[in-house]
Amino acid sequence: MSSLFPLLMALALAPFIQGVINRTKAVVAGRVGQPLSQPYRDLVKLLRKGAVYSQTTTWIFRTGPVVGLASMICAAALLPFGAFPALASFAGDLVLLAYLLALARFFTVLAALDTGSSFEAMGASREVTFSALAEPALFLGLAALARQTGSLSLTPLLTTISPSTWMQAAPALGLTIGALVIVFLAENARIPVDDPTTHLELTMIHEVMVLDHSGPDFAMIQYAAALKMWLLGAIIVAIAIPWHSDNFLLDGGAAIFGMLALAVVTGIIESSMARLRLLRVTQLLIAAIVLSGLALALVQR
Amino acid sequence: MNQLVNAILVFLLLTGFLLLASSRLAACIRAVAIQGILLGFLAITSQDGKLSVVGVLLPIISAAVKGFLLPWLLLRAMRDADTVREVEPLITYNLSVMTGAMALAVSLWLGQRLPLPNQPTSSLFVPTAFFTCMVGFVLLVTRRKAITQVLGYLTLENGVYAFGAAVALDMPVLVELGILLDVFVGVFVMGIAIFHISRQFDHIDTDRLVSLSDRVR
Numbered sequence: 062m063s064s065l066f067p068l069l070m071a072l073a074l075a076p077f078i079q080g081v082i083n084r085t086k087a088v089v090a091g092r093v094g095q096p097l098s099q100p101y102r103d104l105v106k107l108l109r110k111g112a113v114y115s116q117t118t119t120w121i122f123r124t125g126p127v128v129g130l131a132s133m134i135c136a137a138a139l140l141p142f143g144a145f146p147a148l149a150s151f152a153g154d155l156v157l158l159a160y161l162l163a164l165a166r167f168f169t170v171l172a173a174l175d176t177g178s179s180f181e182a183m184g185a186s187r188e189v190t191f192s193a194l195a196e197p198a199l200f201l202g203l204a205a206l207a208r209q210t211g212s213l214s215l216t217p218l219l220t221t222i223s224p225s226t227w228m229q230a231a232p233a234l235g236l237t238i239g240a241l242v243i244v245f246l247a248e249n250a251r252i253p254v255d256d257p258t259t260h261l262e263l264t265m266i267h268e269v270m271v272l273d274h275s276g277p278d279f280a281m282i283q284y285a286a287a288l289k290m291w292l293l294g295a296i297i298v299a300i301a302i303p304w305h306s307d308n309f310l311l312d313g314g315a316a317i318f319g320m321l322a323l324a325v326v327t328g329i330i331e332s333s334m335a336r337l338r339l340l341r342v343t344q345l346l347i348a349a350i351v352l353s354g355l356a357l358a359l360v361q362r
Numbered sequence: 363m364n365q366l367v368n369a370i371l372v373f374l375l376l377t378g379f380l381l382l383a384s385s386r387l388a389a390c391i392r393a394v395a396i397q398g399i400l401l402g403f404l405a406i407t408s409q410d411g412k413l414s415v416v417g418v419l420l421p422i423i424s425a426a427v428k429g430f431l432l433p434w435l436l437l438r439a440m441r442d443a444d445t446v447r448e449v450e451p452l453i454t455y456n457l458s459v460m461t462g463a464m465a466l467a468v469s470l471w472l473g474q475r476l477p478l479p480n481q482p483t484s485s486l487f488v489p490t491a492f493f494t495c496m497v498g499f500v501l502l503v504t505r506r507k508a509i510t511q512v513l514g515y516l517t518l519e520n521g522v523y524a525f526g527a528a529v530a531l532d533m534p535v536l537v538e539l540g541i542l543l544d545v546f547v548g549v550f551v552m553g554i555a556i557f558h559i560s561r562q563f564d565h566i567d568t569d570r571l572v573s574l575s576d577r578v579r
Contacts, residue, residue, distance in 0.1 A: 232365075344456055347460070359372070
């Protein structure tokens, strides 16, 4: 039961996190905001609609959302949540996690290119550029954690982080969290990197790639995006909340509280910052690489 | 205590990277100010419990001068010279940051190889000092504005101070005060020089100064 818990939580609560972010932004801006269940309602609405396919597209276009969602669900099966071990765990599964994220991205990019629209190709180009810089930051951060905890599998790696680990290596863990937060914002197309609400051609990265998808396909893309945010967030929360009791309710509650807190922080970042210029985004991501590289150098000593 | 020293050292490293990455002069000046204050804390925390009046007072004076007085002078010079940004550094900011990462790798390697008379409290101490010095060098070499070059000089001095805090726990008071006075006078003179350069040329790009010469053409 407790090994199914992380996967079930991810599948059930991932869209809720987006609802919390939207609500936070609304409250900061002085609006009432959407109901917290709005992302779920959007998904249901999209699932009931029919899909429209352009005649220039091929099977790749239809495969994109399916592969994207499938790899996110596989990734969710690999990731522990709070103190609960993941469904599957083996040495080196952190590499698989990173490459499942990359696989989903690769197929989204292919589907975008398949439409033959130069507009979508531009978004694809930006997405690939930025994720090429975000991936080393993620890998170096995970490598620092692996070195510190001495294991190559996500479940022991993230669940063995305890207050005493923080006492030993607080600077390294803090730097890793900093780097992972930047990766979290960049990979999920949140504000300093990309604006999720805009549909202006000059600004967007992720949204432009999925413009041609409709109906159930778009629902899959939205749900996969929510899952991706949940997954990257769960890594950060697992590092930031190192206390574990053996109580099911306490541990689960702490982890969910961590996710909600992360959502609120994201909402506040989005409300208080402007989107960076595209040239500055690379600088931000290089900063993330430097942070996690520094963390790795610290735990090596 | 060791964790606290480590945390301060990591913050020092981060301010170094901030100096390399930021194009805003005010942000750079603030980063150097933070470095000065961090160094004050560092000198107090790394003394291993043997606190003396002089040992506490000197870091506080140095933090006050480097963290408040010099930044104030530099911010004023910046306002007088009407410059907000370093516009065209000789290498791009991304490249500067990567140079910084390489400098960090080199200084980590150096820190392991260097034999020292007495072991510093943290193994990160010597690498951080070297890294801060190298950031100072990079700023001096690659930036065009006079203010950023002054900042490079200050960063270099911060690195030397960090090294001093690491190995020479009992540096004579007179020497430390002398260094502090030198830095203060240096920055003071440079502030005046920046003002005069900007009044003469309407900008503070130092690479144009090459054309100044006593020779009759």
